[in-house]
Amino acid sequence: MKAATVAHLDFPHAAQAIRIHRWRRVKGRPATRETAYGITSLTFEQAGAALLATFARQHWHIEDRQHYVRDVTFGEDASTSRTGRAPAALAIFRGAVITAIRAAGYRYIPEGRLDHVTATAALNLHGFP
Template identity: 40%
Template sequence: MPKKTCQLIINSGNDYVIAVKDNQPKLHRHIQRIAVQNKATSRYIQTEKTRNRLTTTTVEVFHDLNGIDPSWLGVKSLIRVERTGTRAGKPYHEVVCYISSLIHTAQEFARGIRGHWSIENCLHWVKDVVFKEDDSKIRKGNAPANLSILRAIALNILRRNGHTSITIAQRFLSNDIDKILAFVG
């Protein structure tokens, strides 16, 4: 996310928690360095077993902003999230860094970041995997955005009508215009 976006968010009176990825290599390396050299202001560790996964998540918050480019407007916290565990018996390890205009505890940031992933899993994953949005060949003009909106509307209609599995709902409704129209009637 560009620095200008941070400025727009702050200037509009809002706050942000933004993932720092490889497209911001200097900032990403700096947060990693801060995490190694300094003691976290706040730390939260959670172990969770769900389905075939065992995950330990460590969230650390740092307030040492020395070396952060001042054009990252509003930065008050650096957050490092480390996840280790097993998925289907295979080990994995990932580290994700964030910047934020908020000052919270590691537990509060963990709750917010986790909440974001539930949105990702409930909306974006379904649109990408079930509705195959990423495979769409439609790329010109407003058509991709318009189709994305239609997919979101369809998803909301299905969920509002009690369908928790969108794949099963698709199979149930396939080629039955009367069932489909009953949802919107």
């Protein structure tokens, strides 16, 4: 990772620009090198390169634990529900299921879903007798 102090960008509060080189592995494919760029309003005194690297890792932790699970396991991006409050309500239900499965001790969400396919098992997962 490299961070540089910047001025006069088209982003009014930008204080630093960041370049991250990382290796990306997709299952069944060879590893590829990827470059990501970012900007932040934090000055070097507020956040040096090490802290910015920590922030970047934490962002991918969220991406991996929430967004990937919703997109791949639940097919959220393929959902045809697009009107009214239905998409938000479905996202809340998916989040509740993910949280309940993790709270039950499952590391992998698909495994937890397979163990709770009946109505009784699903209700027990959420604490209903």
